[in-house]
Amino acid sequence: MSFSSVSIAMTGSGGAGVMTAGQMLVDAAARAGWYGLMGRSLGPQIRGGESAALLRLSPQPVQSPDDFYDLLVAVDWGNIERFASELPLHAETVIISDPVQGPVPALMLEQSPRVIEVPLKEIARSTPGGRVNMVALGLVAAAIGIPAATIEQVLSTVLGKKGPEVIAQSLASLHAGMQAAEPLAGHLRPLAPPTAAGQDRWSITGNEATGLGALRGGVRFCAAYPITPATEVLEWLAPNLTHVGGTLVQAEDELASINMCLGGSFGGVPSLTATSGPGLALMTEGLGLAVASETPVVVVDVMRGGPSTGIPTKSEQSDLNIAVYGLHGDAPHIVTAPLSIADCVFTAQWSVMLAESRQCPVIMLSDQAAGQSRAVLDRPTLPDFHAHRLRAEAAEGDYQRYALTADGVSPMAIPGTAGTTYTADGLEHSPKGTPSTQARHHQEQLDKRLRKLTEFDYGPAWAEISGPPDADMAVITFGSITEQVREALARAAETGLHARLIAVRLLAPARPARMVAALQGIGKLLVVEQNHSAQFHSLLRAQYDLPPLVHTLHRPGPLALRPHEIVTALGALAQADACVAA
Template sequence: MTISSGSVSIALCGSGGAGVMTAANMLVDAAAQAGYYALFSRSSGPQIRGGEAAALLRLSAEPITSVDDTFQILLAIDWLNVVRFAAELPLNADSLILADPTAGEVPEILSRSGARIVELPMKDLAQSIPGGRPNMIALGVVAALTGLGVEPVVEMLGKSLKKKHADAFEASLAAVRHGAETGLTLDAPCRQLPPALPRHGGRWTISGNHAAGLGAIRGGIRFCAAYPITPATESLEYLSAALPKIGGVFVQAEDELASINMCIGASFGGDASITATAGPGLALMTEGLGLAVSSETPVVVLDVQRGGPSTGIPTKSEQSDLNIAIYGLHGDAPHLVLAPQSIGDCLFTTQWAVHLAEAMQAPCIVLSDQSLGQSRAVIDPAPASPFFANRETARTPAEGETFKRYALTNTGVSPMPVPGTPGCQYTADGLEHAESGTPSSQASDHSRQLDKRLRKLVLHDYGPDWATIEGEGEIAVITWGSCTGAAREAVIRARADGVKARLIAPRLLYPTLPEQMARALDGVRKILVVEQSHLGQFNRYLRGEYDLPARPDVLSRPGPLPIRPGEIHARLLAMGK
């Protein structure tokens, strides 16, 4: 029997060394080759490297930016410590569990879902092939059951193995084909993908961290200093290779304090600069960010959020750095805070962040998270964006004029010299100052400089990119960051059920834009706030910063469990009664 579906979600489980991540990556590449979109994330235990893991995939003929409500197929090479993340593997009576009988009984936490259990002797099948591996058997089975077919997989095997590892290629090819043949003989329904739509040009397979790195390069970043930290490290790996190719510099600093101060120094010297970190590192950078605010030195900080506080859960996603990003600097310290809304949007938002930071000579925090940064997706190529680092630089003053680094301009932005520019010497530090840069404790200077630093952010024209606004109706779903994809899918489902709702997802979190938000909420009578934090930080932010037309309902919980479209959909149906 074949079950058609708009998308198919698959979980591949196995212990360290079982090769489920290798199989999953090949499946994603094969899906892209066949014309499909894909989303691939991983789940693991509390350790940062190695050990048991599950590869979580969703394949679709349409672009996807969210996990689905359940998995249609769960294939386990073994069950080692799967209970550590079993809650992240939702199943129901329509799901299919494929399990190797040599691995023991299916854990009760999964079997009680009512999913159909079918034995698949992957290890025995692999042993019948010289050099065969169970993960390649699994890859062939899944390709057959989803209707993806074996040929795109074979093509990917050829690209990755044929030239360098001929023996491994032949063994893997035989195992994949044997798995596909076996899959079609199983007493199990196929979860058939719809036909892939015609493609116009190629597609990208990219992670959010790599997309953010590319966005930084496109935005004009030429310097990065950072200390590796999960889950931000992949963006640093990308930049460490990319920057030298374009004349830039990458430095691995000794810690987060050094990295932010190196970036401020490089920016002071004239190069657009970025660092990347996670919540613990951002906490260490707050004093340096205050220096960047006071000295009006542009710098970008990519914060790939993870579960907290303290060391928290390094391998899981959460949106709980919102408060520290917006309110965490001491004193009145206006700065920029942005949040990408999908893996592809990590590129645009980071590029925009570089542009904004440079244009306004202010620090900008980009709030990504683990589910965006470390997930891999097949997406349409990102279009070219006009946003680029364009700092207003100072020139040698005319004879008789005195250079004022912090001149009180109408826009709040004053020209910033490259060190060594004749006649443009000034004191640059964290002390309050007069227009000249000379340290001052005068109340008048303090008030004027505070107004100046705020004015440049408030008066800037951010255009339509400040938020994603879709749909119409008296119900508004307001969300941010990685929850945007699930909220969008829920709004579409609700519309099909006769409940009209609109999606409002701010990309610019600070400064706030009251007039734009008021227009987005025009006609709204009910609000549902969706976020992944325990304290409902986003809800509190919205109620504190905006004049909302109704007291919001809230769908909020911490990581590691993602908020799925079905949960939001159910809340919308209840609100629409």
């Protein structure tokens, strides 16, 4: 690549403090002028179990994991076998192992990494109130070149509420770890000089960015039931909604959540709920009611491994089918997907605008990889559009809530508006809202509900398209995996292999004319996604005319697709085309 980065994994049993250490490391790197990304790998246990802080630090913006980890610091080896495959190592990887924790497990030595023993626990014991995770933090900070003053400042800020004694003990452990970094000299390349010192940047997770986008879009009511990995959306919204006069209610379950949101929206307040796959499954009946009654609502689905309870703490893009096809009957609705952590702001705000203006449910498909990862990034350009619902004014005579308008959108009355009483339920109805079983009314309302979505101009936001206009190959993807694809295409271009990127933000309804333009001149297509059954590829096949040669790169979570795998798949696609041509 044209820039350097350092990837670090800090592992330990739950309670070992590796997440705290990892967060401090990212914060310190950011304060010193670097960029960073921190993901996490956790077991399904409520307490204890395995955990890993997964970091990538760079002088350039990064929002995707690299191919391999350069440094693995094991506070202990507890349950490492459960997620060792998520920690790709190579011959240049340095493993820091505490000898009192036992030998390095054989499965971590398969790629012949370099092992350096550092007595982390013994060092911690040598300082009053010593903490092993702070020793590890000091070791890593010194090894990669983060200034001591910066990491000290971050530590003091983070632990400020714990009092001066805890801060002093942690600083002592930190300094002891820095002194212990000498054996790493020459074995690990330091970070390249920072490039963003003093610039206006954010440290934000995808879930926090989603909450911000929802708030900016006009959401003022949220009802939800906590569920991994979506809970942080609610945790962010709970205090911030109050600052703008909004309300968050923790409902008793997902069925109550969606129905409370429909009630809030029916009353005129833009509403949102956040959940994951199991919760979305429970909400499908309520979403059908939103379609039939034309009530705006946004459901953020932070996807995780499925089916059923699945793998709650791991990422997977496997809710695409239920999001697009999961409602019974002909129930047109909108499905969006943010393309990165930063894009969660835009896509959430856009989703609220679409729900309100089209008077329909919008399902926004985020995922654990974006939602629970923290990125240090340049302050994004925030969109200036906001939700606007077509509202009915006081009327005299026969108010038709579901009038057959040209664009399919009818003025929606707020309860209490004079002369606008109407029935809003899940039964098919006449333009007035009166329940009806007439074939004519059913046909008219089906056409109306479809027309307002398919004939709307979504503009260029439907997808992000980049790359050489004369390329004959393209990679098409969606969701957070887009960042790995971007990096892979940049690497491929350096070797002379060029391809266009089509990252789809609007998954439903389909945009056939837009896709034709995006695929202009493309004869070979690589579809990249993170699920077992290639759901995105099937969706593309069903909705669009694709080039003659299509390859897929897909696998389920929890193993993230790495940039080098995408480069390899792109090279295979190019070679396959050459064979066909020959």
